[in-house]
Amino acid sequence: MTVELNSFEVDNGCAGKRLDIFLAGAAKELSRSFIQKLIAEGMSLVNGEAVRASYKVRPGDLVVLKIPGLEAPAVNPEPTPLDIYYEDSDVIVVNKPRGMVVHPAAGNYSGTLVNALLYHCGDLSGINGVARPGIVHRLDKDTSGLIMAAKNDAAHLSLAGQLKERLVKRRYLALVHGRIGEESGVIEAPIGRDPRDRQKMAVVERNSKHAVTRYRVLSRFSGYTYLRIGLKTGRTHQIRVHMAYIGHPVVGDPRYGPARPHFGLDGQFLHAAVLGFRHPRTGEYLEFEAPVPRVLKDILQKFTPENP
Numbered sequence: 001m002t003v004e005l006n007s008f009e010v011d012n013g014c015a016g017k018r019l020d021i022f023l024a025g026a027a028k029e030l031s032r033s034f035i036q037k038l039i040a041e042g043m044s045l046v047n048g049e050a051v052r053a054s055y056k057v058r059p060g061d062l063v064v065l066k067i068p069g070l071e072a073p074a075v076n077p078e079p080t081p082l083d084i085y086y087e088d089s090d091v092i093v094v095n096k097p098r099g100m101v102v103h104p105a106a107g108n109y110s111g112t113l114v115n116a117l118l119y120h121c122g123d124l125s126g127i128n129g130v131a132r133p134g135i136v137h138r139l140d141k142d143t144s145g146l147i148m149a150a151k152n153d154a155a156h157l158s159l160a161g162q163l164k165e166r167l168v169k170r171r172y173l174a175l176v177h178g179r180i181g182e183e184s185g186v187i188e189a190p191i192g193r194d195p196r197d198r199q200k201m202a203v204v205e206r207n208s209k210h211a212v213t214r215y216r217v218l219s220r221f222s223g224y225t226y227l228r229i230g231l232k233t234g235r236t237h238q239i240r241v242h243m244a245y246i247g248h249p250v251v252g253d254p255r256y257g258p259a260r261p262h263f264g265l266d267g268q269f270l271h272a273a274v275l276g277f278r279h280p281r282t283g284e285y286l287e288f289e290a291p292v293p294r295v296l297k298d299i300l301q302k303f304t305p306e307n308p
Contacts, residue, residue: 172273201237203242251299274287
């Protein structure tokens with residue numbers, strides 16, 4: 001039997017609620033009685049520890065709920081080439097290509113980064129279950145760039161903790177629609193499920209999480225701006241949602257941008273260029289940088305930058 005792992009971060013609006021009530025609100029598809037049963041069986045952890053259903057959640061608590069599920073198809077190792085930037089016995093950093101899904105999901109159990117990592121590494125941390133071994137953070141399918149994976153549970157807990165404490169450096173490169181006049185800016189707007197389309201995220205006040213994105217202009221072109229973007233938080237589709245929110249959606253974004261294709265690009269012009277973190281065993285700071293892939297570089301070369 002597989003176990004689906006769900007994680008939720010408690011925000012200020014939920015502070016003081018009982019754990020079972022908080023989870024009933026966060027996982028609406030489950031009954032409160034079933035959630036209480038899971039908590040009693042040790043299937044829920046708060047900041048890595050088992051607590052009672054009556055525990056009062058606090059802002060910043062990381063709540064994990066394990067939900068028993070049906071047996072999923074086996075995730076098989078596949079001999080897919082990897083662009084490896086760093087590897088040792090604890091962690092591996094790879095430059096993920098555009099078009100590659102990070103981990104298997106329903107109807108998509110091959111060709112993913114996890115399939116390739118299982119073949120290359122032989123083993124990965126098991127904290128995220130059989131479908132997402134080693135995966136500490138994600139990149140969208142059509143977002144290229146640097147991603148780290150953990151080879152053992154101790155490394156996974158360390159890296160996940162650094163992400164939670166916002167100690168991991170992540171810098172992205174994006175081409176967006178329109179001319180951004182200021183040299184830099186900060187977008188601070190909560191992100192949650194779009195109430196009109198559950199397949200999308202949106203800036204909403206209810207059932208949302210705090211989200212902060214920082215950006216700096218690298219170049220301005222006619223009708224477009226090239227940005228370096230930093231994440232203070234890491235919400236689903238955060239950059240894509242925030243840039244669309246301020247009226248500058250990412251070029252090629254099929255979900256949050258203009259419907260028409262741009263430059264023949266399949267997917268958004270977004271690249272995870274820089275990744276920095278403390279090594280989970282030694283504490284040494286490691287930082288890596290990957291250039292934009294050729295398909296994105298070719299698009300940039302079509303433009304003549306504005307004069308400073």
